[in-house]
Amino acid sequence: MTARPEREQEVLDRIESFRRRKASLREERVTMAHGAGGKATQTLIQAVFLEAFRNPLLEPLEDQAVFALNGSRLACTTDSFVVSPLFFPGGDVGDLAVNGTVNDLAVAGARPLYLTAGFILEEGFATADLERIAGSMARAAAEAGVQIVTGDTKVVQRGKADGCFINTSGIGVIESGIRLGATRVKPGDAILVSGPIGDHGITIMLARGELDLVSDIRSDTAPLHGLVDSLLGATGEVRCMRDATRGGVATILNEIAAAAGVSMVVDENAVPVRAEVRGACEILGIDPLYVACEGRMVVFVAGDSAGEALRALQSHPLGRGAAVIGSVREDPPGLVLLKTQFGGTRIVDMLVGDPLPRIC
Amino acid sequence: MRFVDEFRDRKIARDLGAEIARLARPGRQYKFMEVCGGHTHTIYKHGIEDYLPQNVTLVHGPGCPVCVIPMGRIDDAMFIARQPGVTLTCFGDMMRVPGGSGSFLDASAGGADVRMVYSPLDALRVAQRNPDRHVVFMAIGFETTAPSTALTLLRAAADNASNFSVFCNHVTIVPAIKAILDSPDLRLDGFLGPGHVSTVIGCRPYQFIAQEFARPVVVAGFEPLDVLDSVRLLLKQLEEGRCEVENQYTRVVPWDGNAKAIEVIRRTMELRPHFEWRGLGFISQSALRLREEFARFDAERIFRLPGVRVADPKACQCGEVLKGVLKPWECKVFGTACTPETPIGTCMVSSEGACAAYYNFGRFSRERMQEVVR
Amino acid sequence: MCLAIPGQIERLIPGTDLATADVSGVKRNINIGLVEPEGIAPGDWVLIHVGFAMSKIDEEEARTSLEFLQTMGQAFADEMAAMQQKPPGESG
Numbered sequence: 001m002t003a004r005p006e007r008e009q010e011v012l013d014r015i016e017s018f019r020r021r022k023a024s025l026r027e028e029r030v031t032m033a034h035g036a037g038g039k040a041t042q043t044l045i046q047a048v049f050l051e052a053f054r055n056p057l058l059e060p061l062e063d064q065a066v067f068a069l070n071g072s073r074l075a076c077t078t079d080s081f082v083v084s085p086l087f088f089p090g091g092d093v094g095d096l097a098v099n100g101t102v103n104d105l106a107v108a109g110a111r112p113l114y115l116t117a118g119f120i121l122e123e124g125f126a127t128a129d130l131e132r133i134a135g136s137m138a139r140a141a142a143e144a145g146v147q148i149v150t151g152d153t154k155v156v157q158r159g160k161a162d163g164c165f166i167n168t169s170g171i172g173v174i175e176s177g178i179r180l181g182a183t184r185v186k187p188g189d190a191i192l193v194s195g196p197i198g199d200h201g202i203t204i205m206l207a208r209g210e211l212d213l214v215s216d217i218r219s220d221t222a223p224l225h226g227l228v229d230s231l232l233g234a235t236g237e238v239r240c241m242r243d244a245t246r247g248g249v250a251t252i253l254n255e256i257a258a259a260a261g262v263s264m265v266v267d268e269n270a271v272p273v274r275a276e277v278r279g280a281c282e283i284l285g286i287d288p289l290y291v292a293c294e295g296r297m298v299v300f301v302a303g304d305s306a307g308e309a310l311r312a313l314q315s316h317p318l319g320r321g322a323a324v325i326g327s328v329r330e331d332p333p334g335l336v337l338l339k340t341q342f343g344g345t346r347i348v349d350m351l352v353g354d355p356l357p358r359i360c
Numbered sequence: 361m362r363f364v365d366e367f368r369d370r371k372i373a374r375d376l377g378a379e380i381a382r383l384a385r386p387g388r389q390y391k392f393m394e395v396c397g398g399h400t401h402t403i404y405k406h407g408i409e410d411y412l413p414q415n416v417t418l419v420h421g422p423g424c425p426v427c428v429i430p431m432g433r434i435d436d437a438m439f440i441a442r443q444p445g446v447t448l449t450c451f452g453d454m455m456r457v458p459g460g461s462g463s464f465l466d467a468s469a470g471g472a473d474v475r476m477v478y479s480p481l482d483a484l485r486v487a488q489r490n491p492d493r494h495v496v497f498m499a500i501g502f503e504t505t506a507p508s509t510a511l512t513l514l515r516a517a518a519d520n521a522s523n524f525s526v527f528c529n530h531v532t533i534v535p536a537i538k539a540i541l542d543s544p545d546l547r548l549d550g551f552l553g554p555g556h557v558s559t560v561i562g563c564r565p566y567q568f569i570a571q572e573f574a575r576p577v578v579v580a581g582f583e584p585l586d587v588l589d590s591v592r593l594l595l596k597q598l599e600e601g602r603c604e605v606e607n608q609y610t611r612v613v614p615w616d617g618n619a620k621a622i623e624v625i626r627r628t629m630e631l632r633p634h635f636e637w638r639g640l641g642f643i644s645q646s647a648l649r650l651r652e653e654f655a656r657f658d659a660e661r662i663f664r665l666p667g668v669r670v671a672d673p674k675a676c677q678c679g680e681v682l683k684g685v686l687k688p689w690e691c692k693v694f695g696t697a698c699t700p701e702t703p704i705g706t707c708m709v710s711s712e713g714a715c716a717a718y719y720n721f722g723r724f725s726r727e728r729m730q731e732v733v734r
Numbered sequence: 735m736c737l738a739i740p741g742q743i744e745r746l747i748p749g750t751d752l753a754t755a756d757v758s759g760v761k762r763n764i765n766i767g768l769v770e771p772e773g774i775a776p777g778d779w780v781l782i783h784v785g786f787a788m789s790k791i792d793e794e795e796a797r798t799s800l801e802f803l804q805t806m807g808q809a810f811a812d813e814m815a816a817m818q819q820k821p822p823g824e825s826g
Contacts, residue, residue, distance in 0.1 A: 014696055015696070033465060212478070280760045282364070283782070337733055341365075341368050344406050345407040345729040352701050363740035363791060367800075481765060505783065508785070511786065559788045618768060618789065620767070620770070624768070
């Protein structure tokens, strides 16, 4: 075990400087990994879209853009929904399409106001299914207090779209005084999640039917604007909120750690996971930290406001299972560490590829 | 979760760690090889090394069946996947393994029908549900998985499946361990035996390690306490001057293995005269192929595979990592040209590979991590 | 290839070599062909790997192993306590 710390530090430095290099896309073709929400997605976004569109509002690559207009601060966001299967326990693509966009506005501290809805339909798609989806969207919009005010419909030939793809964009208004963002996160802050993680991703994986697993797990899709209001009403010390979708909680922690230049320590025992989600993850060899949610937020608050924030979340029906899962540290910047169930330590890196069921 | 959480108990871990520290003589270095990739993964995932004293090191061995598949065999599989009307099915780990011309993920992007399955029986079901396609299952794994492929073949035969075949890449663990022991590069003090392989082959096959090579072996389970307890048992053997094969994983591993599992393997497969292992070269009697009677399910007989030997990329040092000669971070391309997103070799891609485990979980020095977490 | 997970047999599926197993509330049909000779009944725990039961978990052995680990910790703690009670100057 000679010269280990120095040698390791050298390797670490090598890795970090390599990562800081400009994102470049090596692949000639898009692969499924580019859609998983992890490193490949980030690289694609930075190398292709950021390169082409570059502007100050886009640079932060947050889930929404915030800008001032005539004295008001507005947030706008967009999201596309290509989930398969379209209907699953706990909801359908319509619920996701509304709640997903509402949540991207809500976590910026914005009151969601108006949504657009664009549909790409496959020739042969059952109109009864389309009505069902529209019904879900209407209900979800009413629950979220938003109106779907404009949209678009296209049809493509059989085989060119998996039934029904939906894009929604949303506009919301941010009340004065609310300033949230990844760069506001500081050492000493507390990290909370609003409830058990991984429900949605596992529900979808099981609903595909290929894995032959059966359980009662349901998607956690839900609009979070009410929960956000509860939280912001209880404490003014919220730094940043993100809804945990593709790539899971681990992806958010890594993105924020990198953007804010801080490190984070998470206690595995403190992370709420339903027993069935845990069971499915153990069978498939996936880590729940990387599994998508659709109705959960990760919240960063000032350290001494953690108790207040937790109570505010828990007092709301959608936040009953909320928990403090870790804290923000200074050093080393960009790294997320986990104190494992077993008491050991390990890194939680950004997701690579898709959380493929591990067999080995 | 029963039989899982109890074996992840922190308090027992602390006590075990203290006992290990007591048994490990100061001033002496102990190097134990954990042969099985599953052990590599669990060690890093749970941060087990935090409980070991500085003078006890765990060295990672070649027990990652994905890691040891040579690039040429991946290319053969890609060839199969690209045949018209063929659906290639495989375990999740295989999707990103790089061959000479890309991975299965790339093949899928290029239009090939590659599907991930959890079980070989699922692959057979895909064949039953898609009679117009020929479904090939890429079978990988040590003796743990071979019986499952075997039972699937027997079911395919019983069902008279006509559109299903297996591309068999099963390998056996003992020749790999022997290759390690024969290698002059390593000074090992003992072995953590592969717990799940042993549910099939039992504990007897490792006796040659103790008898001929004078190294103790403890057949180890995969929960963190199993690993720690196995290290303790190895140290105890050394302390007491014993050298034998011990079974730590008694709740699951029968000393004599699983006769039925061995029987179904023998009924459907036979040993190849030799097989190329990535990093270890050609090893005789180390891999399985389908018996003549199951020729109609043998992808190697159905398809005319290129069968080209592809040399590992010059920069790749997977071989030395697999033998435990190099630590992952000692490989020249670790973390720069070779990363989980852009892997050059299999050690970085397979979730059991030492490099992947180290990069994803343990790359930060233990000392620093413990400082931060405190 | 080592990922295997303990699961509890819920019921056997007659006329097949399959059984429904439960892992923390998630159910899957698994093939019990490899452990059938041992005799499998609902309530038994098995080790599941790629959809097959590999081995029946010996609950008694599991309990004994854990108990031993727990008492080892206790014995160690007792020894430490005893050492601390020895008069200074005497080694343990």
